[in-house]
Amino acid sequence: MTATEPATGTDLLDAVADLGAALRQSLEASTSTTASAAQLREAAAGIRAATAPLAALPRPYDKLPAVDDMARAVRVFNPVVGVGSGVAVPLDLRPDPAGGGVVARAALGQRYEGPPTFLHGGISALLMDQVLGHAAIAANRWGMTVGLDVRYRRPVPLHVTVRLAGRVAAIDGRRTTVVGTIAADDAPDVALVEATAVFVSPSPEVAARYFAGVRTASGEQVSGRVGTG
Numbered sequence: 001m002t003a004t005e006p007a008t009g010t011d012l013l014d015a016v017a018d019l020g021a022a023l024r025q026s027l028e029a030s031t032s033t034t035a036s037a038a039q040l041r042e043a044a045a046g047i048r049a050a051t052a053p054l055a056a057l058p059r060p061y062d063k064l065p066a067v068d069d070m071a072r073a074v075r076v077f078n079p080v081v082g083v084g085s086g087v088a089v090p091l092d093l094r095p096d097p098a099g100g101g102v103v104a105r106a107a108l109g110q111r112y113e114g115p116p117t118f119l120h121g122g123i124s125a126l127l128m129d130q131v132l133g134h135a136a137i138a139a140n141r142w143g144m145t146v147g148l149d150v151r152y153r154r155p156v157p158l159h160v161t162v163r164l165a166g167r168v169a170a171i172d173g174r175r176t177t178v179v180g181t182i183a184a185d186d187a188p189d190v191a192l193v194e195a196t197a198v199f200v201s202p203s204p205e206v207a208a209r210y211f212a213g214v215r216t217a218s219g220e221q222v223s224g225r226v227g228t229g
């Protein structure tokens with residue numbers, strides 16, 4: 001592409017993903033470097049200089065990014081799956097070929113460390129909330145998390161490929177119960193983390209109240225889509 005092409009569609013998404021990857025590399029390097037104080041200060045100045053032109057062009061937080069695709073539940077800055085997010089893994093969730101639900105594989109880096117060399121338990125909970133939420137969406141049962149129970153059986157090692165999976169276990173009115181696990185990819189039957197989440201699809205009145213002001217990039221209201229997955 002040339003510099004004069006409009007930054008829309010795929011090109012904008014590519015650029016968003018490129019910046020997201022750079023941010024994640026930066027976060028990972030910052031938490032795993034032995035650089036000197038002078039080197040760290042130089043890096044901080046460079047990052048601040050790179051940030052200024054972005055901060056000068058803010059997007060209102062009730063206007064969705066142009067790169068989001070709500071119809072397919074693609075949220076590009078989501079802090080777990082978003083390719084544009086510096087804090088996201090990002091997880092690449094796909095339908096689980098082995099019997100319904102969704103699955104992703106990832107090796108988690110030092111930026112997510114809790115106990116030395118292991119994953120922070122709060123990050124495990126965050127990942128499970130998202131994985132289980134997508135399992136609900138995959139079953140056309142979008143809802144908001146009203147409960148999340150996490151059991152930590154064994155610590156999750158960093159830098160080792162793990163398998164994160166979720167599947168719908170029960171449906172009851174607007175309530176969807178979803179279960180899932182985090183396990184080493186080479187021992188998928190030994191759960192390191194087990195999670196159960198309950199998602200509730202908001203009533204149309206509540207959804208309208210919560211999301212009335214939210215607009216897509218082209219100005220459409222999104223509240224009518226709540227609960228449709």
Ligand SMILES: CCCCC/C=C\C/C=C\C/C=C\C/C=C\CCCC(=O)SCCNC(=O)CCNC(=O)[C@H](O)C(C)(C)COP(=O)(O)OP(=O)(O)OC[C@H]1O[C@@H](n2cnc3c(N)ncnc32)[C@H](O)[C@@H]1OP(=O)(O)O
Pocket residue numbers: 070073074075129130131132133134142143144145146147173174175198200201202203206211214222223225226227228229
């Ligand atoms: C912007 C538009 C959105 C468009 C959506 C489209 C696509 C989505 C796109 C991308 C999404 C991508 C990924 C998402 C995946 C996961 C991400 C994590 C999700 C979250 O990060 S989300 C934030 C944290 N989450 C909250 O912030 C919720 C706070 N909460 C509430 O806002 C209300 O709770 C609400 C609105 C949920 C329900 O309110 P409401 O008024 O509509 O419904 P009501 O209270 O009547 O409950 C109805 C039935 O659920 C039962 N029930 C209620 N609570 C229960 C509980 N704790 N345990 C068991 N059952 C429970 C009742 O007992 C009743 O059951 P019954 O009918 O049998 O009596």
